[in-house]
Amino acid sequence: MKKISNILISNNNKQEILSNMNPDFPYISSYSELDKYPEKTAPWHWHESIELFYVKSGSLEYNTPQGKKIFTKGQAGILNSNVLHKTRSLDENGNTVLLIHMFRPVFLSGKKESLIDKSLIAPFTSSHEIELMQFTNKKHKELIRLIKESFTLNENDLAFPIMIRSTLCDLWIRILELNETKVLLSNKNSRHVAEDKLKSMMVYIHEHYCEKIAIIDIANSAFISERECYRTFKNSLQLTPLEYLYNYRIQKASYRLRYTIEPITTIALSCGFSSSSYFGKIFKEYTNHNPNEYRALWQDIDSE
Structure with missing residues (x-):
């Protein structure tokens, strides 16, 4: 898991540069120490990768065009593909840490325009209604436990590529089966x-x-x-x-x-x-x- 304390923007497409993401294996995990970012803030940017995260410590504010959400220790969330966003630490003790899975949609679907992509991935990633979803202990205790547990997989294990893909596919299905996801997906509007x-x-x-x-x-x-x-x-x-x-x-x-x-x-x-x-x-x-x-x-x- 790579420690990060700043973001870099590509000069070609102006998305965040995700170093170490191999096109053949479009997944990375990171340990984000937000208080070490300049001004404790990751400025407005976007990336194709989906961001599934767990708040290990501290608290932070996620901003998207739809508004802002406050995340505290023990909560989790998912940021959709290509969504403009900005994050800012709110922790007075300077100890906001995020554990993040970042993966391109094709990591789950295997191939763009495949049956899996059309039926299970693209409806979510193309939805204008789904920018950022928040998971709290009150409503999503089991889902949060599984997201937290997913970061314990050993990246040096020979079977890690299969294990992390299988784990993220399982989490993806659980998120799709949430009532709030179904409601959001019922609105067929694509990105504005x-x-x-x-x-x-x-x-x-x-x-x-x-x-x-x-x-x-x-x-x-x-x-x-x-x-x-x-x-x-x-x-x-x-x-x-x-x-x-x-x-x-x-x-x-x-x-x-x-x-x-x-x-x-x-x-x-x-x-x-x-x-x-x-x-x-x-x-x-x-x-x-x-x-x-x-x-x-x-x-x-x-x-x-």
């Missing part, structure tokens, strides 16, 4: 067009964040008006397009402050800020630290 437009605009920002960007540029990337651009961002992310742009620039700058020794002026200019002084002002507004303080703080933590 607005989310596709939002992703197109996010991709544009990810590709051009280092340049001077106007709202009209962002809107044009999805072939919509400026007004619809504002509405789409606000309805889904509770941010304006410019707020998202600045968040993304700060995210990229934070990573480079933490993991490189590049001069702050170089980082500022290459992340789309007009000067190092303006960068410092905006950076402190977002993080409560100036760039030098932030770099010293996180490099001290990483050296522990």
